[in-house]
Amino acid sequence: MERYLLVPLDGSTAAETAVWHAAGLVGALADGLLLLQVLETPPLPSENVSRDLDWRLLHAESAAYLRSVAERLAEIGVEAAIAVEIGAPAEQIVRHARRQDVVLVVMAAHGRGEAEAFAFGGTTHKVLSLAPASVMVVRRGADAGPQAQAVGFHHVLVPLDGSPAGEWALGLAAAVARQQQATLLLLHLVPEPPPAWQRLPPSGEEAELQGRLAALQAERATRYLSEMEARLAHTDLQVRSRVGRAAHVAEGIRAVAAQEGADLIALAAHGASGAPFPCGAVAQRLLATCGLPIVVFQDAPKGVFDGGRRPADAALGPEPGAEGGAATAANDPAVR
Numbered sequence: 001m002e003r004y005l006l007v008p009l010d011g012s013t014a015a016e017t018a019v020w021h022a023a024g025l026v027g028a029l030a031d032g033l034l035l036l037q038v039l040e041t042p043p044l045p046s047e048n049v050s051r052d053l054d055w056r057l058l059h060a061e062s063a064a065y066l067r068s069v070a071e072r073l074a075e076i077g078v079e080a081a082i083a084v085e086i087g088a089p090a091e092q093i094v095r096h097a098r099r100q101d102v103v104l105v106v107m108a109a110h111g112r113g114e115a116e117a118f119a120f121g122g123t124t125h126k127v128l129s130l131a132p133a134s135v136m137v138v139r140r141g142a143d144a145g146p147q148a149q150a151v152g153f154h155h156v157l158v159p160l161d162g163s164p165a166g167e168w169a170l171g172l173a174a175a176v177a178r179q180q181q182a183t184l185l186l187l188h189l190v191p192e193p194p195p196a197w198q199r200l201p202p203s204g205e206e207a208e209l210q211g212r213l214a215a216l217q218a219e220r221a222t223r224y225l226s227e228m229e230a231r232l233a234h235t236d237l238q239v240r241s242r243v244g245r246a247a248h249v250a251e252g253i254r255a256v257a258a259q260e261g262a263d264l265i266a267l268a269a270h271g272a273s274g275a276p277f278p279c280g281a282v283a284q285r286l287l288a289t290c291g292l293p294i295v296v297f298q299d300a301p302k303g304v305f306d307g308g309r310r311p312a313d314a315a316l317g318p319e320p321g322a323e324g325g326a327a328t329a330a331n332d333p334a335v336r
Contacts, residue, residue, distance in 0.1 A: 004034040004081070006102045006133075008093050008123070011037070011065060014108045018138045019069060021293055022106035023078045023150035025136075028179040029172065030103050032079035035069055036096055037062045038089040059084055076150055090126035097133040104295070106136040128287065131278055134269070136295040137287050151293075153180045157262035159187045159253050159282075162224055165268035169297040170228060173266035176295075178237055185260055186228055186241040188221040189252045190214055218243050250285035257292060266295040 005022045009015045022033055039058055066082035073080045085092040097105050109124055128135060156177045160166045170186070177184040193202075193210065202210060225241035232239050242260075246252025257265055270280045279287065283296045 002101065003030040004032060004099075004102050005030045006034045006036060006093070006096055006105045008036050008038070008089070008105070008107050008127075009066065009069065010089075012108075014110055016069070018106045018108045018136075019073070020149065021136065021138045021151045022104075023073060023076065024152060024180065025104070025106070025176060026078050026150075028175045032081065033073065034096070034102065035066045035080050035082045036085065036093065037066055037083075038085045038087060038092040040087070040089065055086070059086070078150065089123045090130065093123070093127050094130045094132075097127070097131045102133055104134045104136055105131055106138065109137050109139045128279060128284075129277075132298065134295065134297045135279075136293060138293045139291050153177075153182050153264040155183050155185060155260060155262045156180075156264045156266055157185045157187060157253070157257050157260065159189070159249070159265070159267045160225065160228065161188065161271045162221075163268065163270075163272040165270050165297075165299050166272075167228070168300040169266060169268040172297050173295070174232060174235065174237060176264070176266065178235060182264075183238040183240065184232070185262065186225050186239065187244065187253065187256055188225055188242075189244050189246045189249050189256075190217045190221060191249070192245050192247040214245065218245075248285075249282050250289065253282075253286060254290050257290070262292065264293050264295065265290065266297065269296045269298050 005025060007019050007022050009019070019033070019035070026032060039055065039062060062084045063082065066084065070080040070082055083096070085096075093105065093107075096102060105127065107124055107127065124137065128137075153176065156173055158170050158173045160170060174184060176182070192214075221243045222241075225243065229239050229241055242256065244252060244256060246255070253265065253267075256262075265286065267283060267286070269278060269283050271282060277284075278298070279296055283294075286294055287296065
């Protein structure tokens with residue numbers, strides 16, 4: 001295999017749910033899965049814990065468990081490698097995520113024994129805070145389908161804000177939708193005045209200006225989404241777009257996802273505002289509050305836009321009417 005989806009497992013049913021979601025993305029984003037189990041370092045006096053008999057037995061049991069999962073994946077035609085490490089789970093997951101052949105970390109929001117009163121378990125929270133790679137989070141309630149069957153997605157929602165990062169995420173989401181034969185819904189939300197501003201009602205002139213500004217923003221958003229639809233016209237995808245308004249973007253995305261029956265949300269880690277963290281505010285909020293599987297795509301690799309290409313050029317394919325017929329997202333190396 002050339003590119004992997006990394007799936008951390010701890011032996012729990014919740015963690016295994018992520019396996020079958022990841023299996024549904026193989027082919028669109030990667031060549032196979034890398035199943036990882038981390039055995040936490042024991043407080044033993046042994047100088048080398050990997051040679052300790054008890055821990056060698058645990059290592060063998062873990063490897064046998066991962067092989068059993070890999071065998072079930074092989075039954076549906078999905079290739080999977082396995083790895084067993086000793087150490088702190090989050091640190092080992094992040095270490096593997098830094099490998100160039102790992103394109104996405106797919107993990108459950110909570111693992112074995114973790115309290116679901118919190119948005120994430122401790123390990124998932126640390127990975128989201130540190131991982132340099134794209135991440136997909138699956139909650140326990142997500143439908144994993146029958147055992148040994150990849151999860152299928154039918155409606156993929158992609159929030160866009162006009163940023164290059166958003167266009168890159170759209171190209172990757174389009175590859176997933178194409179493989180799954182899913183409908184792609186493009187969404188842009190025009191911001192409404194925040195509640196603090198609404199506590200002081202605007203004057204008539206201010207209200208008129210706000211309305212004109214919102215109308216202009218909606219008009220620009222409609223043109224932009226139409227352009228993105230046109231960039232996907234050379235594919236056989238079913239694509240729709242929607243412009244809405246929301247005071248809080250993450251909550252607006254969740255509301256539209258529910259209205260449209262979306263079963264997967266795919267978005268950029270950082271939008272137009274940018275952020276010094278692995279995930280921006282909207283992505284963090286969605287990951288913490290939404291029950292749907294969510295894929296957060298990190299920014300495009302360096303060098304993808306050399307020569308002045310836009311993200312859409314690399315990820316979505318040629319502009320309508322462009323000469324030469326550049327490769328589509330399905331066979332563009334940038335999206336594999």
